[in-house]
Amino acid sequence: MNEMTGTTLLPPRRAVPAGTLYTRGELHEFKAADQDFVYLVTAGAVFALDAAAKAVLDRLATQPMAYGDLVAALGAAGHAPADAEELIRELRLVRALVAEGDAPAPAPAAPPADFPLQALVLNITNQCNLACTYCYEFGADKIATPQGKPKFMTLQTACNSVDFLLKQAGARQAVHITFFGGETLMNFKLLREVVAYARRQGAAQGCTVGFSLTTNATLLTDEIIAFLSENEIGVTVSMDGPPDLQDLRRVDKKGRGTYAVIEPRLRKLIANHRTRAITARVTLTQGVTDVVRIYRHLKDDLGFHEVGFAPVTNSGSQDYAIEDTEMEAVLEQFHELADEWLECALRGEMHGFSNVSETIGELLQGANKSHPCGAGIGLLGVSPSGDLSPCHRFTDADTHSLGHISTGIDTEKRDDFLSRGHVGAKYECQSCWARPLCAGGCHHEAFVRYGDTGHANLHYCDWIRQWTDTCLRIYGAVSALNPGFLERFAERKGMS
Incomplete structure (x- = not known):
């Protein structure tokens, strides 16, 4: 059995009583490129199975077996006793098999309290020039x-945020700042000044600072595009597709569609910003679920490098929520x-379908998450007033504040947020093979x-x-048929 995400050193052998019962560990089996694979839940690892390992797992699919019976069954299939024992031992080591008396696998360890900060999302304004009907920041949910807070971040607050990031980054040699809103480009003057300040401060401390931003693209100009390209600032555009879909919910304050406004600006951005990939982020809502058509337009017609999709966040009672039948259609198109x-x-x-790329990247890293994302761990959001939050989606929410740039992180509040968000604290997740x-x-x-x-x-x-x-099957097929691609993919994504 060959692991594709690492190597394992076997501990010294110990005799196993013949009557010791064995069961299958937590795993998910799948097949790709005529090869059997297994995804081991407690390790977050993918293994290719040879015929002998597959036979052992098949024998345990319905009921436990005693160690002696397993060895005998393998012997009857032509395996030498020593080889059979070695195989069972290896499968047990990676917890593909579990013997009675084995201690339960521990939940993924939470990051240490002094985990160094890696990224800040600076909400440099909470104002927006659009009125998208599903907006999580201004909408029904x-x-x-x-109310009563600054609408635009000041230069002093932004510089203090940069200093905070560099101080909290510890020994990291690289950190990242994402500019966010509202509509980020409504405070472009500040953004430009922050980039210059962060570069100077980072260089003085031997730390590289990278940048990205999210925008609705309505305020892009030749000057802004040139600045973004010259400073290697990554750009994500919030956009929902061709005119009929974009204009359904992404509207201005007068309810007018926005496609005609952003289309020429996007073409200039994609043509002239040559230092970073330009990504589109699509929010799927009721009536905006034609995934393939949206992808074709954004990737092939407009030229985005990558396109990612996510269902709208909602309480379940909004008229823009996706119905179950629509979600089924979405998944079918995802598969296409x-x-x-x-x-x-x-x-x-x-x-360019980033929903696959992101999952493949996590599989390559052997992800076994304690938390869904880096919110409150390596990443924090900063509001225009300087309040800290777990991420940009909690900005300006008083009930989710984790401190302030001037006073630092409220460790008690952050610890509470992280302890409740740990996968080990979620009862329903404990029986799910996809939890890593x-x-x-x-x-x-x-x-x-x-x-x-x-x-x-x-x-x-x-x-x-x-x-x-689906993504596991893709990973398995590529690892079997073109493994060099995964190496290049990891290098491109900065995982090597």
């Missing part, structure tokens, strides 16, 4: 309480694009839907399992 991703990978080509990659799902989604940031996103469980299985 908003949790922000911006996933098949394309695989075909490209087998030819050694990159594909999911860890229960987005904290913000959980709060909006269930009123608790530590609640598992149960409404997406089946969807997540299906999608994870």
Whole structure:
């Protein structure tokens, strides 16, 4: 049995009583490129199975077996007793098999309290020039309480935030700042000054500072595009597709569609920003679920390098929420694009469907998450007033404040947030094989839907399992048929 995400050193042998009962560990079996694979839940690791290992797991599929019976069964299949014992021992070591009396596998360890900060999301304004009907910040399910607070971040607050990041980064040699809003470019003057300041401060401390931003693209100009390209600032554009879909919910203050406004600006951005990939982020809502058509338009017609999709965050009662039948259609179209991703990978080509790319990246890293994301751990959000939050989605929400730039992190509040968000604290996740990659799902989604940031996103469980299985099959097929692609993919994503 060959592990594709690492190597294992076997401990010294110990005699195993013949009557010791063995069962299968927590795992998910799948097949790709005519090869059997297993995803080991407690390790977050993928293994290719040889015929002998597959035979052992098959024998234990319905009931436990005694160690002696397992060895005998392998012997009857032609394996020498020593080889059979070695195989069982190896399978037990990686917890593909569990012997009676084995201690339960521990939950993924939580990051240490002094985990160094890696990224800040600076909400440099809470103002927006659009009125998208599903907006989590200003819409029906908003949790922000911006009344009486600054609408635009000041240079002093921004510089203090940069200093805070560099101080909290510890020995890290690289950190990241994402500019966010509202509409980020409504405070472009500040953004420009912050980039210059962060570069100077980072250089003085021997730390590289990277930058990205999210925008609705309505305020892009030639000057801004040139600045973004010259400073290697990554750009994510919030956009929902061709005109009929973009204009359905992404509207201005007068209810007018925005496609005609952003289309020429986007073409200039994609043509002239040559230092970083330009990504589109699509929010799927009722009536905006034609995934393949959206992808074709954004990737092929407009030229985005990558396109990612996510269902709208909602409490479950909004008219823009996706119905179950629509979600089924969404998943079918995800599978269509996933098949394309695989075909490209087998030819050694990159594909722009980021929903696959992100999961493949996590599989390559052997992700076994304690929390769904870096919120409150390596990442924090900063509001225009300087309040700290777990991430940008909690900005300006008083009930989710984790401190202030001037006074630092409120460790008691952060510890409470992280303890509730730990995958080990989510009862429903304990029996789910996909938890190493999911860890229960987005904290913000959980709060909006269930009123608790530590609640598992149960409404997406089946969807997540299906999608994870699809990505595992892609990973297995590429590892078997074009493993060099995965090496290049990891290098491109900065995982090597």
